[in-house]
Amino acid sequence: MENYDEFYDFMEQYIDFYNDVCNNEKNKMDALESDNLKLINEVLSDYQVFVTRAELYEKRRKELFKKIGLDGKTFREIVDMETGVQREELENLFLDFRDAVSTAREYNSRSLEIVKKNLKETGMQDYDINDPACYDKSGNIPERGYSHTNLLNRQA
Numbered sequence: 001m002e003n004y005d006e007f008y009d010f011m012e013q014y015i016d017f018y019n020d021v022c023n024n025e026k027n028k029m030d031a032l033e034s035d036n037l038k039l040i041n042e043v044l045s046d047y048q049v050f051v052t053r054a055e056l057y058e059k060r061r062k063e064l065f066k067k068i069g070l071d072g073k074t075f076r077e078i079v080d081m082e083t084g085v086q087r088e089e090l091e092n093l094f095l096d097f098r099d100a101v102s103t104a105r106e107y108n109s110r111s112l113e114i115v116k117k118n119l120k121e122t123g124m125q126d127y128d129i130n131d132p133a134c135y136d137k138s139g140n141i142p143e144r145g146y147s148h149t150n151l152l153n154r155q156a
Helices: 004-034 037-067 075-081 084-121
Strands: none
Touching (some): 004 037
């Protein structure tokens, strides 16, 4: 592959980013388990930074793939296109990437389970925490859509 080093270096950076995401997701899960509101707020603030960084990485990835003629290809497809030492190196990189993304998803899933459990304990289990329409942009539950008391719509 032409531009192999550029591709490899970028994917290493992307993996490092996802390892940071894993750490943040674990911190989020630990904060939710602790019921420490200050810690939860800190971790959620960090989370917003990670969302922005993820968008930037994805934009950079698309630009790089287009530049080096891999537009529309998945990482797996790129690995499968290679042979010899480069294929082996990319396979190891792919496995690291897959593991980092999988671990981040697992921590996030466990965090969602904690939130669901906590909502159930407070009598708010009827809310779908995965539904972005559940809350407005201020974090409030619109009265027209939900009849339960909004515990988040209070001064701290």
